[in-house]
Amino acid sequence: MRRNSFISREQDYALRMIAYLAGLPKNEYISVKELSKRLFISPKFAARIIHKLKKENITGSIQGKYGGVFLKASAKKLSMYDVLNTIGFKVKFNDCLKENFVCELMFGCKFHSFWVNEEKLLIDKLKNQKISEYILKEQYP
Amino acid sequence: MRRNSFISREQDYALRMIAYLAGLPKNEYISVKELSKRLFISPKFAARIIHKLKKENITGSIQGKYGGVFLKASAKKLSMYDVLNTIGFKVKFNDCLKENFVCELMFGCKFHSFWVNEEKLLIDKLKNQKISEYILKEQYP
């Protein structure tokens, strides 16, 4: 599949699921199967993503029959950046921003600082966007 | 190779070459071979990129022995966006911003407008950055 988005499907799905979990009533939880169905994500893929989020203590889970998952972190403190980061958000605006990258054009490439600034601006914004502002609730008739 | 940059290597090389050509004295030109050597780009790959830029009238060329390429567009009017666009800059912040993409979460996904805004901000900035501000000149001792 094409990948020319800034964020991947996996990262998008993670945001969706977190936004949905944030909308559950307190102390409620939902099975990954049901969650994935409501958000149009393949169940197995959803499970893998939820697992990554759990390892970072963003979600919690109840095992066994009638188990499920819930948001463990505070929706008011959890940022979009936190979620994306857990799902491997290591996108750089240009390769020259990566660690250990040695640019051959030390003699005067001025694009570098442009990318540095833009990247920082966006990351700061992602850190400021809290999940509580993005809660996703299905409307039942 | 990994591809988790916002811009591709090919797009980066295009910017480098344009920035270098913009620094040539008026009416001078340079062979792609020499250009690629100075900018650490594989010669064949450079040729293909220059060809794309020529098709959009950004560069011009002189064929035959002792031929070469030069910047045809005005460095003061040519933007980073123009160059990137020529080299297939169709990156979207999220898949949901693509044409013909149908989002299943019509019922209330609030991330969409965040991505729309951020993407527009960045594209406007790229359109405002003119190549004349990024001229690349090798320093000889």
Place this chain on the structure above:
DNA sequence: TTAAATATTACCTAAAAGGTTATGTTTAAA
């Protein structure tokens, strides 16, 4: 004891990135 849930890892496949190969065509100069 069993059904239905999570936990975890290994594997699969299409597509794109990043480049090379190949084969022209053009033109200055010997």
Place this chain on the structure above:
DNA sequence: TTTAAACATAACCTTTTAGGTAATATTTAA
């Protein structure tokens, strides 16, 4: 007029990644 050195153009190749599936184990309510 021949030839070397440049640009022109398309087809092809290889590695990596995105995006997902399969498989198997473990947990726990009923």
